[in-house]
Amino acid sequence: MADTNPLKSLIEELNRHHLIVTGAPPPLPTxxxxxxxxxxxxxxxxxxxxxxxxxxxxxxxxxxxxxxxxxxxxxxxxxxxxxxxxxxxxxxxxxxxxxxxxxxxxxxxxxxxxxxxxxxxxxxxxxxxxxxxxxxxxxxxxxxxxxxxxxxxxxxxxxxxxxxxxxxxxxxxxxxxxxxxxxxxxxxxxxxxxxxxxxxxxxxxxxxxxxxxxxxxxxxxxxEEDQLTTKECWAVLDAAKKDFLDVMENLSESSDPLESDQSILLVYYLEALVILKHLQRPGVVVHMTVNEWAKRKKEEQYYAIGVKQHKTAAHQVAIFALSEGEESWFDVYFRLVRPQLLRPTKKRKRDVEDESDAAERFFVSSTGRAIYNPSNDLMRLHSKYKLRSVTSQMARIAFETASKSLNDAERALVAGYLTHSSQTADKHYRMKNREHIVKGCQLLTILVSVSSAESPGEGTSRESLRSREECSSHAAHHAVPSIKEPTISLTRLPSVNDSKTFSKAFETLLQTHPLSLNGKRPEMKKCKAVSKEFQEKLSSHWAKKQFEMRAQHACTYFSRRKPTKEQLQSWTSKQGWKNMAADCEKLLQNWAPSGSEDHIMDSKLTQTLVKSQKWRGLHIRECEGKGRGIITTCRFEAGEVLCDYHGPVVTSSEGHKTHKSTTESETGYMFFYTNKKGQSMCIDAHSDRCVCHPEIQTIGRLLNHSEEKANIKPKYFSMEMDGEERDVILFLATRTLLVGEEVLFDHDFYRGALD
Incomplete structure (x- = not known):
């Protein structure tokens, strides 16, 4: 059909020749x-x-x-x-x-x-x-x-x-x-x-x-008084589950195409699972590809799926874990429903680019196009079941808040599951592993309700899909091993008749005197202005909360090595914290190693001790029948770093040559290990003094052997020293060591064969 508007055709022709037309009349309403x-x-x-x-x-x-x-x-x-x-x-x-x-x-x-x-x-x-x-x-x-x-x-x-x-x-x-x-x-x-x-x-x-x-x-x-709970985040999954299962139950290889409302419900529910249950950003739904779905990996009874691009112009990776039941739902959608949605319609001429884009995307709409706005779909699903609308951001914040009750290691797993990282995709892939992803997924279920008999959104196995027998939660079975956290001995706040009134009064106080590491304790008259009844309790409670923050900050800084009283007081003084003498005593009395073992080398104190070799709390003495050995002169908690195995790092073959050429009395001072590149290496400590610290007698080489009474274990790390990366073997206490105990570890288990 010819164009009835010649002026429009002329303007389009000029535009094709990259000429800008000015003064053109306004277009018609159509x-x-x-x-x-x-x-x-x-x-x-x-x-x-x-x-x-x-x-x-x-x-x-x-x-x-x-x-x-x-x-x-x-x-x-x-x-x-x-x-x-x-x-x-x-x-x-x-x-x-x-x-x-x-x-x-x-x-x-x-x-x-x-x-x-x-x-x-x-x-x-x-x-x-x-x-x-x-x-x-x-x-x-x-x-x-x-x-x-x-x-x-x-x-x-x-x-x-x-x-x-x-x-x-x-x-x-x-x-x-x-x-x-x-x-x-x-x-x-x-x-x-x-x-x-x-x-x-x-x-x-x-x-x-x-x-x-x-x-x-x-x-x-x-x-906000009416804050969103983790259970409310999954409410729509509960409400829509019965209708969703009805649709899934009637699906089969030979079934007729779904009605429009059925396919919409199915797509919306799966989107909600990704966004609300697995707390992934809407971009994960938008950018998840068929290829990424095909590359899913099974870990225990979960399936890990990685989505490389999920934010505009930021190439990050998001990985979430579907249970076996959920994976079966996604598989049914992919095999039976998605092909129906991609079928071209006779009523509309599909845009070629949209069609090509949709063919690569895992999630597609009922019109066969790629999904670009899953947040709106989530809102419509809530609207259908007359529930309070919950966005991706609201759900993520609710679970982040709930994760405060977890220990450091578990919080790190939840943060990793939520993809809180600015790392590039390639680097972030190396940092993640499927085991951590599965544990992070299990922790989300625990946060919703440990007493819940049925987890919202949990799927069924493919074999029992029609009978709707759901796959039980594996969170309790696959419990995340916890790491001992710092124990701070604090006097509990005396109970009051109206704890809710006190909590509101304390929140009011925080608006004018927010908690911070360097904040000044509110004056009594300020507390009195908030509540005459609780003025003293408000002041003491604020001080205790601040001490908890400072104690956690101190434990994080010193990590796996207990500081001396002088070190702690010097450090708190540099922080600008005044009148901390009593608090330092309290912190040292209840100090315990904090953080994951994998991050021990992040501690500035540990790095300093490795470089200086001035390890404290250890003493060299003659042990009957053993020669020299190491005993403790202070208490060490489980997980605390005692010392390192110090000496020049050489290849394994060089270590064996040195071993054969040394006298019999020096043959036990070679530590063989495998570095992070998979190479066999050796720390050569056969000399009583090392070249880099000739004035110090190194401690680690004198640790005696015991298979049954071993109370420490070695752990391999690497750190930057003098502009180059060095291998470090640290010894960690496997239990609490009292004063006067001999420090022992199993030589045969950790050292390579010397034959």
């Missing part, structure tokens, strides 16, 4: 052009996020069942003000200036949210000049400040304003670096470059306000 378009989907605060796709183009459920009504009347106050100020108006994104930028984002930067970025720029270009998009806006800096003020007046969050600036800055970077602008117009190129620096200064200004917004949001969540 055509695309500068308009007040539908705003992007909102974030948790009900405002445009500046990051996600518009749901009418990208949402999994556009026009689908139990979808929330489109907010065309802008009932949200932020949207109303944005619309009133004309801030949703934008230029046609098919303009060459914007279209080329979109292709750059999509094809060169692989930006999944490129459409939203282009629209952000199109809005500002329209605000700067409503006639036609151009780069001339760089000549008017005040216009950009005026635009930011307009966004602030519309109550748009500073973080969203940052997103607008980021898009505009990337737009200018593209035109100054990836186009011929430098040759075509040197003056304009220079102005664009200077404008980029100007945007950077604005970003630095706004970043301070962003930090305040985040702090205020966290503060509001802390003082």
């Amino acid at each position: 055509e695309a052009g500068p308009s007040t378009t539908q705003p992007p989907e909102t974030g948790d605060q009900g405002e445009p996020s500046g990051e996600c796709e518009p749901s009418d183009a990208a949402s999994v459920s556009s026009g689908e069942l139990f979808q929330c009504d489109r907010d065309v009347t802008y009932s949200n106050k932020v949207r109303q003000k944005m619309s009133e100020k004309g801030l949703y108006n934008k230029h046609d994104v098919s303009d060459p200036l914007l279209k080329n930028f979109a292709e750059y984002l999509q094809k060169e930067l692989f930006n999944q949210s490129f459409k939203q970025e282009v629209e952000n720029v199109a809005r500002y270009l329209y605000y700067a000049d409503s006639k036609a998009p151009s780069l001339q806006f760089v000549n008017d800096r005040e216009k950009l400040r005026e635009y930011l003020r307009a966004l602030s007046e519309a109550k748009l969050k500073k973080q969203t304003q940052q997103n607008y600036l980021k898009s505009l800055k990337r737009f200018l970077n593209y035109h100054t670096v990836s186009t011929n602008l430098r040759k075509m117009d040197k003056v304009l190129h220079k102005e664009c470059t200077e404008f980029i620096e100007y945007i950077g200064s604005l970003q630095r200004e706004i970043s301070k306000h962003v930090g305040k917004e985040i702090t205020q949001k966290r503060h509001n969540m802390l003082i």
